[in-house]
Amino acid sequence: MSNSIDDIQKEVVEEFSMLDGDMEMTINYIMELGEQLPPMSDSSKTDDNIVKGCQSKVWLNADFKDNKIFFEADSNTAITKGLVSILVRILSGRSPKEIVDADLRFIDQMGLNRFIGTQRSNGLGAMMKQIKIYGLAYSTKIN
Amino acid sequence: MSQILETQKLDIQKIREEFPILHQQVNGKPLVYFDNAATNQKPQRVIDALVHYYQHDNANINRGVHTLAERATAAYENTRKSVQKFINANEVEEVIFTKGTSESINLVASSWGRKFLNQGDEVLISAMEHHSNIVPWQMICEERGATLRVMPINQAGEIIVEALDDLITERTKMVAFNHASNSLGTINPIELIIKKAHAVGAKVLVDGAQATAHLPIDVKALNVDFYAFSAHKMYGPTGTGVLYGKRSLLEKMPPYQGGGEMIKEVSFSKTTYNDIPYKFEAGTPGIANVIALNEAINFINELGKANIAAHELNLLNYATNALNAIDGANIIGTAKDKVSVASFVVEGIHHFDLGMWMDAKGVAVRTGHHCTQPLMDFYGIEGTTRASFAVYNTVEEIDIFIDALNSIIKRFNK
Known part of the structure; x- marks a missing residue:
């Protein structure tokens, strides 16, 4: 992969800045991103892969190939699915070290805190934590 | 509600003037506050x-x-x-x-x-x-x-x-x-x-x-x-x-x-x-x-509870009829006697998405299980979207809420 995590984060922030902070356009765009997320295979949509928030549910599956972690994800809510798709876009296909070291600034920079503000309300915060845990787990595997 | 015998029509616009918080924009839209069952707003005198x-x-x-x-x-x-x-x-x-x-x-x-x-x-x-x-x-x-x-x-x-x-x-x-x-x-x-x-x-x-x-x-x-x-x-x-x-x-x-x-x-x-x-x-x-x-x-x-109840019942009936007219929207809780709470689900739209969209349109509603999980289990649902009305709410606000709901449903059916 040629683009670094930071490059893609910058790209995402630029895309969202074009929406001028308009909440309806932001939500609409997040949903569109979710609609483009490749469907998660049913075999990966297991209870073990559920990262649970209070109001929405996220499925996250990690595959380890060629020293890289590939994420597949889905959510039962359209907005969370869109947010999840951004995380997958930024972090899937990275080395465990890149994932562990990743500083996910885009959420602050895009004003997306509003969407994960209370960790209780959706599974995104929990998903970010889970992704980091996968990163750590696979980096010890390599070592 | 049988308690309502004779009621006096309240001047809702005048009542609204007592609530400074209502006169603001949220996400660029005039605030419609329909989360009164969680907490209602405070008049200036309080x-x-x-x-x-x-x-x-x-x-x-x-x-x-x-x-x-x-x-x-x-x-x-x-x-x-x-x-x-x-x-x-x-x-x-x-x-x-x-x-x-x-x-x-x-x-x-x-x-x-x-x-x-x-x-x-x-x-x-x-x-x-x-x-x-x-x-x-x-x-x-x-x-x-x-x-x-x-x-x-x-x-x-x-x-x-x-x-x-x-x-x-x-x-x-x-x-x-x-x-x-x-x-x-x-x-x-x-x-x-x-x-x-x-x-x-x-x-x-x-x-x-x-x-x-x-x-x-x-x-x-x-x-x-x-x-x-x-x-x-x-x-x-x-x-x-x-x-x-x-x-x-x-x-x-x-x-x-x-x-x-x-x-x-x-x-x-x-x-x-x-x-x-x-x-x-x-x-x-x-x-x-x-x-x-x-x-x-x-x-x-000062307003009189009977007058408040009569106004709210009017709002509830108006909202109930409007929700019933929407394809795919189902009211949860259809008891004969109700306070001004309209809880509903919409087929194919998760209440979390609905709540976020409503907020983007300036409408504050509550979504989720409302701290009544056993009740949600009874209905076999995860949660609802709840619009609840207070004395300062108006029919015009319900129109805004229903328009918002229709446009959200349209977006999901795109």
Whole structure:
């Protein structure tokens, strides 16, 4: 992969800045991103892969190939699915070290805190934590 | 609602002027506040009372001899008298100030429960209780070896009255249920249940959190043993509530918490407790909040509960008809008698998405299980979207809400 995590984060922030902070356009765009997320295979949509928030549910599956972690994800809510798709876009296909070291600034920079503000309300915060845990787990595997 | 006999039409625009918070934009749209069952907004006079107290009268109550302490105490006790009148309690000492409905229920479960519940006894709640009227009873039942039983409901969200005779028996020691449901809006047949409970010698606690801003409350006529409610759901401040209890019961109950104000004399070998209500008011309470609650009561009294209820019923009917006309929208909670709560689900749209979209359009609604998970299980749903109305809401706002809903549904069907 040629683009670094930071490059893609910058790209995402630029895309969202074009929406001028308009909440309806932001939500609409997040949903569109979710609609483009490749469907998660049913075999990966297991209870073990559920990262649970209070109001929405996220499925996250990690595959380890060629020293890289590939994420597949889905959510039962359209907005969370869109947010999840951004995380997958930024972090899937990275080395465990890149994932562990990743500083996910885009959420602050895009004003997306509003969407994960209370960790209780959706599974995104929990998903970010889970992704980091996968990163750590696979980096010890390599070592 | 049968209570409404003659009502007077309220000037809603004038009422709205009393609520500064309503006049703002949220996400670039005029705010439509439909989350009143969670907490309603405060009129200027309540806000003024809070400010006035801190600017002029702030002092700790009860034991001070100086002028400010005297003023603060008088204002605090004045609210107690207003509450007594508001719920028609026999005596002012039967009004205990708490942090809110949850604490009021915990107080009874803990204090009354520890003294009067024994192995084999039963506590009866309803299937539509808020977690705060489930968990305290579960906790005390576990501690005392008592059993928690549940009054069933029908699909409309009404307690199945025919089932009560089998459930309310000589083993029943407490029947605890809400006057009106926060998730469904159902107004429960409290007179009937109280009579049935008393017939077997059981005590009754009514959770009035969703009722006090909408329905007349007469604890004497109801002959209810305990009645719990929150100030912030009746245009008053957060963090303050009331427990009404019959003197004969409160006097037999041990204190709930230890501390200042609740004692007569303290030595290391023995403490004698203060009389009611102070026995149950340990520590410095939310003095400013209690004082401001008086203004919230004045606000409701001036408008007249019957007038408020008539306006809200009008809003509820309007919203119900509009929701029923939307393909794919289903109202959860269709009881005959309801307070102004419209809870609904929309096929194919998760309530979280709906709530976020509504917010983007300036409409504040509540989404989720509303702290009634067993009730959501009954309906086989994860949660609902809930629009709940207060006296300052308008039909025009419901139109905005329905337009928003239609455009969100359109987006999802794209």
